[in-house]
Amino acid sequence: MPQNKVIERTCAGCGKKGKKEDFIRFVIFNDKPLLDIKGTLPGRGFNVCPNAKCIKRLIKKHFKGKINPDFILEKTEKQLKKQALSLISIAHKSHKTVLGQDNIIKLTGKGTLILAKDLSERTKRNLKNRADTTFNNIFSKNEIGSAVKKESSIGVLHIKSSGIEKKIGTILKKLQSLIQIS
Numbered sequence: 001m002p003q004n005k006v007i008e009r010t011c012a013g014c015g016k017k018g019k020k021e022d023f024i025r026f027v028i029f030n031d032k033p034l035l036d037i038k039g040t041l042p043g044r045g046f047n048v049c050p051n052a053k054c055i056k057r058l059i060k061k062h063f064k065g066k067i068n069p070d071f072i073l074e075k076t077e078k079q080l081k082k083q084a085l086s087l088i089s090i091a092h093k094s095h096k097t098v099l100g101q102d103n104i105i106k107l108t109g110k111g112t113l114i115l116a117k118d119l120s121e122r123t124k125r126n127l128k129n130r131a132d133t134t135f136n137n138i139f140s141k142n143e144i145g146s147a148v149k150k151e152s153s154i155g156v157l158h159i160k161s162s163g164i165e166k167k168i169g170t171i172l173k174k175l176q177s178l179i180q181i182s
């Protein structure tokens with residue numbers, strides 16, 4: 001009986017091998033790299049590790065000075081943030097989120113915790129181990145607040161364990177890796 005074979009991808013920047021989820025994919029469109037978040041765009045695709053070093057190598061190697069790597073990095077970060085915030089909004093509309101420090105302290109379930117970058121260090125320390133996965137310093141309170149359509153700023157957001165939580169986690173891992181190294 002044939003087993004499901006996992007196809008390995010290779011980073012076009014450093015040559016590291018891994019699963020599809022471990023990389024950011026770009027396709028060539030009008031002689032420029034275009035971020036392919038969903039991995040469905042047609043054309044020649046390049047997988048790269050989600051860090052500035054590999055993305056810059058890809059740009060230098062395949063576009064030979066025609067494109068500014070810093071511009072592509074900034075654009076990639078913005079698009080990943082936009083995608084993550086859009087999914088957070090969907091999760092909130094689906095009642096998969098818990099907002100506010102007091103509500104999260106009462107939680108016992110698994111999930112993902114998002115702490116705003118402008119949240120106090122004391123609050124971050126108090127909440128850090130309240131979920132399976134914690135993402136810190138990616139979004140501001142206002143960005144989280146606007147994603148969940150609240151007039152006020154939201155410093156803490158918990159996403160209950162679900163399919164959308166896993167998808168958000170995958171994007172946030174890439175985004176956090178990109179932000180930390182760049």
